[in-house]
Amino acid sequence: MTFARLTKRFGPKVVFDDFSLVVEPGGCTVILGPSGCGKTTLLRIAAGLSQPDSGETRTFARRPVAFLFQEPRLLPWKNVAANVSYVMDHREPADKRDTKARDLLDRVELSDAADLLPAELSGGMARRAALARALASPADTLLLDEPFVSIDTDLKRRLAVVVAAEFRDRSQTVLCATHDLEVAATIADRIVVFSPAPVGIIADITDTGDRAAVQQRLEAVAVGLPDP
Amino acid sequence: MPDGGAASREAVRRRRIRRVVSPLLGLSAWHIASVVVGRSIILPSPRETLVELSYIVLSPTFGSVVGATVVRVLASFAISLLASLAIGIAAGLWPAVEDTFHAPITITRSVPTMGIILLSLIWLDSEGAPLLVAALVSFPIMYASVVTAIRAIDPLLSEMNTVFGIGLFRRVREFYVPSMVPHLRAGVAAALGLTVKVMIAAEVLSQPNEGIGTMFQIERARLNTPGVFAWCLVVIVIAGTLDLVLTRLSGRGSARYISARAA
Numbered sequence: 001m002t003f004a005r006l007t008k009r010f011g012p013k014v015v016f017d018d019f020s021l022v023v024e025p026g027g028c029t030v031i032l033g034p035s036g037c038g039k040t041t042l043l044r045i046a047a048g049l050s051q052p053d054s055g056e057t058r059t060f061a062r063r064p065v066a067f068l069f070q071e072p073r074l075l076p077w078k079n080v081a082a083n084v085s086y087v088m089d090h091r092e093p094a095d096k097r098d099t100k101a102r103d104l105l106d107r108v109e110l111s112d113a114a115d116l117l118p119a120e121l122s123g124g125m126a127r128r129a130a131l132a133r134a135l136a137s138p139a140d141t142l143l144l145d146e147p148f149v150s151i152d153t154d155l156k157r158r159l160a161v162v163v164a165a166e167f168r169d170r171s172q173t174v175l176c177a178t179h180d181l182e183v184a185a186t187i188a189d190r191i192v193v194f195s196p197a198p199v200g201i202i203a204d205i206t207d208t209g210d211r212a213a214v215q216q217r218l219e220a221v222a223v224g225l226p227d228p
Numbered sequence: 229m230p231d232g233g234a235a236s237r238e239a240v241r242r243r244r245i246r247r248v249v250s251p252l253l254g255l256s257a258w259h260i261a262s263v264v265v266g267r268s269i270i271l272p273s274p275r276e277t278l279v280e281l282s283y284i285v286l287s288p289t290f291g292s293v294v295g296a297t298v299v300r301v302l303a304s305f306a307i308s309l310l311a312s313l314a315i316g317i318a319a320g321l322w323p324a325v326e327d328t329f330h331a332p333i334t335i336t337r338s339v340p341t342m343g344i345i346l347l348s349l350i351w352l353d354s355e356g357a358p359l360l361v362a363a364l365v366s367f368p369i370m371y372a373s374v375v376t377a378i379r380a381i382d383p384l385l386s387e388m389n390t391v392f393g394i395g396l397f398r399r400v401r402e403f404y405v406p407s408m409v410p411h412l413r414a415g416v417a418a419a420l421g422l423t424v425k426v427m428i429a430a431e432v433l434s435q436p437n438e439g440i441g442t443m444f445q446i447e448r449a450r451l452n453t454p455g456v457f458a459w460c461l462v463v464i465v466i467a468g469t470l471d472l473v474l475t476r477l478s479g480r481g482s483a484r485y486i487s488a489r490a491a
Contacts, residue, residue: 047391048391049387049390049391064391064392064393065391065392065393066392067388067391067392069384069388071384073384073385073387073388075385075402075403075406077406078402086392086394086402087392087394090395090398137392139392139393
């Protein structure tokens with residue numbers, strides 16, 4: 001996934017100005033940055049939902065991608081399990097899809113809500129349902145926009161581990177936008193820190209296994225990880 | 229003091245009682261009025277009407293007469309529904325299409341029903357005229373419902389379908405149709421009720437070989453007012469049945485969604 005010399009404006013606001021980034025396949029790249037810096041815009045360009053004003057993008061836009069949007073975007077007339085199985089390959093039998101959907105809901109600790117409608121869920125539950133749906137897609141690219149927002153801290157830590165295990169198991173290419181440093185440190189193979197718009201890359205950390213080293217690098221660019 | 233559940237049950241019980249008492253009061257008022265008037269040619273009693281209704285229902289031609297009208301109603305409704313879906317979806321998606329059809333729709337909505345009936349009688353035979361009339365009268369109502377339903381489709385959900393690569397057939401069946409049905413329901417029900425009434429009016433004037441409108445005209449010519457009242461009851465039952473079928477079809481599986489949304 002390559003973004004080369006991108007320019008993108010929203011009215012007078014310049015979000016990208018000659019911005020370039022290469023995302024290697026099969027890993028998880030986390031984009032860290034303050035709100036409004038252009039993280040979501042980059043994900044939308046990657047999904048083919050938004051076009052840059054200029055520059056070249058070689059993305060998976062022509063192929064389906066799995067996208068966890070900032071809003072849950074669940075179909076209100078389908079129950080949670082049906083929403084999750086909605087994005088699966090429908091050449092599979094319905095009962096198999098339902099079993100897989102309920103298994104994913106179990107992994108995001110939402111199995112009790114499998115038969116509820118989205119209107120019957122809290123914000124955090126709807127978020128987890130949308131997360132399960134993103135993981136249910138057979139797409140080989142997963143785009144995550146603030147994946148654990150509105151989920152409480154303990155559950156967020158458990159889910160981050162589950163989600164990372166899931167996409168690593170399937171060798172998916174993951175691009176995740178967040179301003180949550182702890183999430184970034186947990187799931188990332190690579191952390192790219194954005195400056196406020198117009199976006200510039202102020203840190204590019206590939207060795208994310210060593211938490212202390214990551215902390216040190218982030219501190220060097222005046223960003224700190226919260227205490228675990 | 230009753231709890232919430234008991235209060236709710238009590239409210240339902242009272243509602244049922246009111247729904248039974250209301251027609252009984254209406255029947256009583258009708259009976260009293262017919263006694264006061266004293267001439268069945270002006271206002272027959274409920275009993276005379278029921279006797280006439282039993283003759284009508286037991287007559288050998290009843291099934292074919294009712295069937296002919298119901299088939300015309302359904303055919304006319306289907307024509308109107310298909311046309312309003314085709315044009316309404318395009319108009320809902322593209323303002324240029326809506327602008328193009330604005331004048332014809334306004335004219336169709338404004339022309340008096342009787343004008344449409346008379347023109348249809350000039351242009352078509354007695355069998356085809358009621359079809360065209362009922363379709364033209366119900367079309368603007370359904371068209372407006374379709375445009376509203378299209379505009380009510382959530383663009384964020386539509387985007388989700390695009391991103392996840394949901395196929396067209398499944399997207400129509402599992403996303404577009406359920407999105408539109410709640411908004412279509414009221415308009416389609418109103419259009420169906422209107423189709424029945426306009427169809428009978430058109431049949432009265434066009435006199436097809438078989439049809440409830442034709443029977444109305446025959447009873448009127450015979451000065452058989454109880455017969456006219458009895459046929460009115462038949463039409464009420466037909467309209468109620470069609471409305472019930474439509475409600476069941478459009479409401480299947482969505483009642484819980486609607487109640488959850490309202491909560």
